[in-house]
Amino acid sequence: xxxxxxxxxxxxxxxxxxxxxxxxxxxxxxxxxxxxxxxxxxxxxxxxxxxxxxxxxxxxxxxxxxxxxxxxxxxxxxxxxxxxxxxxxxxxxxxxxxxxxxxxxxxxxxxxxxxxxxxxxxxxxxxxxxxxxxxxxxxxxxxxxxxxxxxxxxxxxxxxxxxxxxxxxxxxxxxxxxxxxxxxxxxxxxxxxxxxxxxxxxxxxxxxxxxxxxxxxxxxxxxxxxxxxxxxxxxxxxxxxxxxxxxxxxxxxxxxxxxxxxxxxxxxxxxxxx
Amino acid sequence: xxxxxxxxxxxxxxxxxxxxxxxxxxxxxxxxxxxxxxxxxxxxxxxxxxxxxxxxxxxxxxxxxxxxxxxxxxxxxxxxxxxxxxxxxxxxxxxxxxxxxxxxxxxxxxxxxxxxxxxxxxxxxxxxxxxxxxxxxxxxxxxxxxxxxxxxxxxxxxxxxxxxxxxxxxxxxxxxxxxxxxxxxxxxxxxxxxxxxxxxxxxxxxxxxxxxxxxxxxxxxxxxxxxxxxxxxxxxxxxxxxxxxxxxxxxxxxxxxxxxxxxxxxxxxxxxxx
Numbered sequence: 001x002x003x004x005x006x007x008x009x010x011x012x013x014x015x016x017x018x019x020x021x022x023x024x025x026x027x028x029x030x031x032x033x034x035x036x037x038x039x040x041x042x043x044x045x046x047x048x049x050x051x052x053x054x055x056x057x058x059x060x061x062x063x064x065x066x067x068x069x070x071x072x073x074x075x076x077x078x079x080x081x082x083x084x085x086x087x088x089x090x091x092x093x094x095x096x097x098x099x100x101x102x103x104x105x106x107x108x109x110x111x112x113x114x115x116x117x118x119x120x121x122x123x124x125x126x127x128x129x130x131x132x133x134x135x136x137x138x139x140x141x142x143x144x145x146x147x148x149x150x151x152x153x154x155x156x157x158x159x160x161x162x163x164x165x166x167x168x169x170x171x172x173x174x175x176x177x178x179x180x181x182x183x184x185x186x187x188x189x190x191x192x193x194x195x196x197x198x199x200x201x202x203x204x205x206x207x208x209x210x211x212x213x214x215x216x217x218x219x220x221x222x223x224x225x226x227x228x229x230x231x232x233x234x235x236x237x238x239x240x241x242x243x244x245x246x247x248x249x250x251x252x253x254x255x256x257x258x259x260x261x262x263x264x265x266x267x268x269x270x271x272x273x274x
Numbered sequence: 275x276x277x278x279x280x281x282x283x284x285x286x287x288x289x290x291x292x293x294x295x296x297x298x299x300x301x302x303x304x305x306x307x308x309x310x311x312x313x314x315x316x317x318x319x320x321x322x323x324x325x326x327x328x329x330x331x332x333x334x335x336x337x338x339x340x341x342x343x344x345x346x347x348x349x350x351x352x353x354x355x356x357x358x359x360x361x362x363x364x365x366x367x368x369x370x371x372x373x374x375x376x377x378x379x380x381x382x383x384x385x386x387x388x389x390x391x392x393x394x395x396x397x398x399x400x401x402x403x404x405x406x407x408x409x410x411x412x413x414x415x416x417x418x419x420x421x422x423x424x425x426x427x428x429x430x431x432x433x434x435x436x437x438x439x440x441x442x443x444x445x446x447x448x449x450x451x452x453x454x455x456x457x458x459x460x461x462x463x464x465x466x467x468x469x470x471x472x473x474x475x476x477x478x479x480x481x482x483x484x485x486x487x488x489x490x491x492x493x494x495x496x497x498x499x500x501x502x503x504x505x506x507x508x509x510x511x512x513x514x515x516x517x518x519x520x521x522x523x524x525x526x527x528x529x530x531x532x533x534x535x536x537x538x539x540x541x542x543x544x545x546x547x548x
Contacts, residue, residue, distance in 0.1 A: 024376070064372060064379035070387040071348050078345070097396070098338060098369050099423040099489075102298070105338035113344040122371070124398045124418055126425020144398055149373040151400020154447060159435040166429065166440070173428060215373075 004117040004140040005181050005206060008089040009232045011057045016231075016271045018223060019263065020058035020091065020208070021048065022239025023080060024065050033249050041069075042079035047252055048243050049083050051259035055267035058089035058235050060208075061116075081114055089235070091208070092116040095144065097129040104132040111136050118142060120186060120208070123170045127177060137180045140206055145170050146198065148188025148211030167194075168201070175202050184208055187226070189217025189236065196225035199234075207234040213241035219266065223273040231274040238266060278391040278414040279455050279480060282363040283506040285331045290505075290545045292497060293537065294332035294365065294482070296513025297322065297354060298339050307523050315343075316353035321526055322517050323357050325533040329541035332363035332509045334482075335390075355388055363509070365482070366390040369418065371403040378406040385410050392416060394460060394482070397444045401451060411454045414480055419444050420472065422462025422485030442475070449476050458482055461500070463491030463510065470499035473508075481508040487515035493540065497547040505548040512540060 002010070012018060023045050030044040037043040049059065061080060066073035084090045092114065096106040103121075110119045111133075118140035121130050133141040146156055146167040156167045174183050184206030187195050191211075199207060209226045211217040219236065226234040245258035276284070286292060297319050304318040311317040323333065335354060340347035358364045366388065370380040377395075384393045385407075392414035395404050407415040420430055420441040430441045448457050458480035461469050465485075473481060483500045485491040493510065500508040519532035 026379070062372075062376060062379075064370070064376045064383065067383040068379040068387060070383070071345055071352070074345050074348055093372075095370065095372055095396070096338070098336075098367075099421070099484075102336055102338045105300070105336075105342040109338065109341040109344070113342060122369070122396045122398050124396050124429060125421050125423060126428030126430065128423050128425040129421075147373070147399050147403075149399060149402050151402040151404075154400030155398060155440065155444065156400065158440075158443065161433040161435060161437070163435070166432075169432065170429065210373075 003138045003180065003182065004089060007117065008057060008140065008206070008235065011087050011089065012232050015055070015057065016274050017055055017057050017267050018227060018234050018236045018270055019056045019266055020060050020235040020237040021052050021056050021242055021263070022060045022062060022093070022237045023048065023243070024062040024239040025243065026065055027069060029244060031249050031255055033252055033255060039076065039079065041076040045080040046083050047256050048259055049085070051256040052242065052263040053085050053088070055263040056088055058091055059084045060091040060093045060237055062093045062239070078114065081116070089117045089140070091118040091120065091142070093120045095120050095122050097122045097125055099125070100128045100132060103129050107132045107136060111139055120144065123173070127173070130177065134177055134179055134182060137182055140182055140184055142184040142186050142206070142208045143170065143174045145174070145185035146187045146191050146194060148190045148215050148217065152188070171198055171202050175205060178204070186210065189222035190215055195222065199225055199228070203228060208237065209234060210237040212236055213238045219269055220273055223270050227274065242266070277412045277454065277456065278363060281391065282331060282414065282480070282509065285361050285363070286506050289329070289331065290548050291329055291331050291541050292501060292508050292510045292544055293330045293540055294334050294509040294511040295322065295326050295330050295516055295537070296334045296336060296367070296511045297517070298336040298513040299517065300339055301343060303518060305523050305529055307526055307529060313350065313353065315350040319354040320357050321530050322533055323359070325530040326516065326537040327359050327362070329537040330362055332365055333358045334365040334367050334511055336367045336513070352388065355390065363391045363414070365392040365394065365416070367394045369394050369396050371396045371399055373399070374402045374406060377403050381406045381410065385413055394418065401447070404451065408451055408453050408456060411456055414456055414458055416458040416460050416480070416482045417444065417448045419448070419459035420461045420465050420468060422464045422489050422491065426462070445472055445476050449479060452478070460484065463496040464489055469496065473499055473502070477502060482511065483508060484511040486510055487512045493543055494547055497544050501548065516540070
């Protein structure tokens, strides 16, 4: 059986796409046409997946959007997870981490109970807080490094005693924590320049790159700077600009056509660079 | 209506206790006597609450232990939340944080869908990742600062360019982020000395102090160094050494008696110092 990393890279090289579609599915934002369904969010996600799967290497489920609806939301997440095509990487964007005995439970949640291929984790509490995730050598663990939001200036970009920013220290640690290539980092596409620099410093890490689209990062720069020399080991996440196309839709098919067109456009832009 | 902070301090001063009981309830670890119940984890938590409520100021639900069982676990969490006495602070130990639009969803999950009084959050991504929690001025938001685990050395205790450790920079920011006194920090009891120093630097923050008991921190030091001059605005969490007393129990009443004895012992030790 192949590892999550191998699966992701196989898909990336097969279809020449680094696209990760973010299923940040907000019950209050999904188009009217899905609201009458018995399960609006899973129906919406099924449509997104159907419309994007030919262009997509990974799907990222943002757990916050499901937890906000409590148990119903988690049931929606379960129904969504089973719809993610086997050839695509499934990522739980959960940003968890806690002391060791607790992180073991989070790892159990997102790698066993809900069998995601990959998870995002937060580095603040250090090695023993993420080690239980890295213990799953067949999975991929993305550690927050340099994020795409304004708050990255507060701590991530602050300089340490040796002059390096905190995010570089995190990167260095993550490179040392990996087991059989199961480590990755989250580096925002809004941080052009830094993305390429971090890629060069950590050629062996997998990069998960948010911040393209609604958050304003350049897609072409993200592909050029984020991928490894083979054009692999990177995923560029797009959420809102794919799943919430402008316009109103009378039929599910119209919505899917709009989503598909946007995903195809992004895929074409990626193929040109790769 | 009083704020979460006022409620916690009223309870602390009424019963002279800083005790927070951690409901880290692991289905694989709960005593045999609960395993036959239709809902073992809620039954176990009900017993813990019944046995400790006279000595306790707060209950902390560690979300990892519930998420590990998926939807069933979250149903257990809901059944537990309604059992927490109104006069005690309810804390979701969730350690969440993400970009703003996502953190809004997490805040909605833990302050609205599940109406906890307080939540723990992670600081790595900076202000806009925790602001949506602070927007709830009647709640309490505990930001990770100096944690009780070995991994705190990896980043939290590393020195910044100005010589201060990262956790001090976090403390200073959190003090500036609060609204109407709704900010707190997590500082481990295993960090004696530093706890008192941080308390003096941030007299206005609420302190949530894990690390006593199974993790080895001194209870008396934690009370002396963690509480404010009025003996308030601090909670000392104890989980495993209360909820998993040694011995085997043929009856629920025997288990509750053992739990109650341990909670009373801790309460007495706290009253002596306060």
